[in-house]
Amino acid sequence: MISVDRLIGEFDRALRAVAGVARSSRPSPGEGVPESELGAEERAQAAALMRVNHVGEVCAQALYQGQSLTARNEEAKRALLKAADEEEEHLAWSADRIRELGGRLSLLNPVWYAGSFAIGVAAGALGDKWNLAFLAETERQVEEHLSGHLEALPAEDQRTRSVVEAMRADEAKHRNTAIQLGAAELPSAIKLAMRFASKVMTSVAYRI
Ligand SMILES: [Fe+2]
Ligand SMILES: [Fe+2]
Numbered sequence: 728m729i730s731v732d733r734l735i736g737e738f739d740r741a742l743r744a745v746a747g748v749a750r751s752s753r754p755s756p757g758e759g760v761p762e763s764e765l766g767a768e769e770r771a772q773a774a775a776l777m778r779v780n781h782v783g784e785v786c787a788q789a790l791y792q793g794q795s796l797t798a799r800n801e802e803a804k805r806a807l808l809k810a811a812d813e814e815e816e817h818l819a820w821s822a823d824r825i826r827e828l829g830g831r832l833s834l835l836n837p838v839w840y841a842g843s844f845a846i847g848v849a850a851g852a853l854g855d856k857w858n859l860a861f862l863a864e865t866e867r868q869v870e871e872h873l874s875g876h877l878e879a880l881p882a883e884d885q886r887t888r889s890v891v892e893a894m895r896a897d898e899a900k901h902r903n904t905a906i907q908l909g910a911a912e913l914p915s916a917i918k919l920a921m922r923f924a925s926k927v928m929t930s931v932a933y934r935i
Pocket of ligand 1 (some may be wrong): 784787813814894898899928
């Protein structure tokens, strides 16, 4: 049974995620990296890519919250909450970097959040093996996606790059944790559907 306190806590977390006021206990990896000289176009490009990443983190928050509400195994639940905490840090880091670059957050964050939360609850309801499988595959696709961003970001923008690199390292860790906890391998059709959904999300978030 889910307590009222837990629900209020989750709701508070959701509001912070959507509004771009996530908290981070670890300082942003970009903090010690000096700002480089970027042209207006490069700044806009970096800000748009970070907006996509921020949306990815909003979705990750919602997914893990949804999954942790329905996960049965205590160890899986703890792993999901730990990952959600780190995703919240990613949220804070990417929102900060967007502001530094003079960009804005996605206007559709509440929509991204609601959709991902529903998917998370559904994945959680299928049982831990599938819940973790979904987590592992999500992280794998996010890692790939972040690698693509490292190629697309302006080479001299080390401050943004250091944030993306640290996020990618955490996502790999989340994926390994899910596998160690007994994640099943998702059917290829589901993986493909997830790819398609993330393609839609990233293309829209790049602009809106
Ligand atoms: Fe993340
Ligand atoms: Fe992650």
